Amino acid sequence: MTLSIFLIVSAALFCVGLLAALSRRHAIFILIGIEMMLAAANLNFIAFWRFGPQSPYPTGVMVAIFSIAIAAAEAAVGLAMVIAIYRHFRTTNVDQLNRLKG
Amino acid sequence: MNTVAFVVIAIFTLTFALAAATNPRLMHAALSFAAMFVGIAGFFFLLGAEFVGLVQIFVYVGAVAVLIVFTILLTRRDVEKDRGFNWSGVIVAVAVFAGLLWAIVNTASVSVAPPIVKALIVKQIGEALMTHYVWPLLCVGVLLTAALIGALVLVMEDKPQ
Numbered sequence: 001m002t003l004s005i006f007l008i009v010s011a012a013l014f015c016v017g018l019l020a021a022l023s024r025r026h027a028i029f030i031l032i033g034i035e036m037m038l039a040a041a042n043l044n045f046i047a048f049w050r051f052g053p054q055s056p057y058p059t060g061v062m063v064a065i066f067s068i069a070i071a072a073a074e075a076a077v078g079l080a081m082v083i084a085i086y087r088h089f090r091t092t093n094v095d096q097l098n099r100l101k102g
Numbered sequence: 103m104n105t106v107a108f109v110v111i112a113i114f115t116l117t118f119a120l121a122a123a124t125n126p127r128l129m130h131a132a133l134s135f136a137a138m139f140v141g142i143a144g145f146f147f148l149l150g151a152e153f154v155g156l157v158q159i160f161v162y163v164g165a166v167a168v169l170i171v172f173t174i175l176l177t178r179r180d181v182e183k184d185r186g187f188n189w190s191g192v193i194v195a196v197a198v199f200a201g202l203l204w205a206i207v208n209t210a211s212v213s214v215a216p217p218i219v220k221a222l223i224v225k226q227i228g229e230a231l232m233t234h235y236v237w238p239l240l241c242v243g244v245l246l247t248a249a250l251i252g253a254l255v256l257v258m259e260d261k262p263q
């Protein structure tokens with residue numbers, strides 16, 4: 001068990017999130033891909049905290065907690081935007097959302 | 103740390119992540135997304151950050167997954183299935199993964215064994231949050247309030263005059 005295998009799993013998770021964000025055409029699943037990439041970053045923070053030199057404050061854990069809070073706020077605003085866009089355009093397919101002015 | 107547990111959690115997490123990223127049925131993909139976060143919480147337990155693992159389960163499996171399922175149900179008249187899949191994203195994702203893998207394998211300083219550390223208890227986290235990290239905590243509180251009010255304003259119906 002070394003740090004590098006955690007980093008490899010986290011890189012794989014990040015790339016699956018990137019795949020979801022780039023390939024899906026549905027707005028909700030682009031958000032899911034972004035959440036996956038944020039989770040991969042959290043995993044990196046916790047792994048580096050566990051394997052790095054010990055400090056008096058658990059900084060890696062704190063960054064992960066704040067990152068989870070910010071990701072939750074992002075999900076709430078993003079899904080509210082999906083609902084607002086659906087009401088206006090009657091679609092959630094990002095290829096059909098090609099006008100800024102409704 | 104337990105190698106068998108690591109392999110099991112890694113396979114579980116990556117399988118559900120791939121299912122969430124590629125399953126054309128929206129509801130199944132959303133439930134795979136929730137299961138994937140249980141796997142990530144398992145990694146946090148394995149690394150000795152039990153509090154973060156529990157927060158992850160409460161926030162993602164408890165709140166964000168339910169929010170996503172509600173949004174899928176509210177926009178259901180649109181598409182039951184996801185239309186189309188852009189294959190150029192696969193090429194980009196594989197290229198990024200190859201680059202990251204090359205960087206990780208070629209860095210000597212990351213192949214270290216875990217040091218023996220004292221367990222992190224919740225009392226320490228609470229004390230650090232209330233002393234050293236009190237300003238970030240207050241900022242996150244303001245940010246969450248602003249984000250929730252913003253989300254409510256975004257979905258509010260326009261009343262006909």
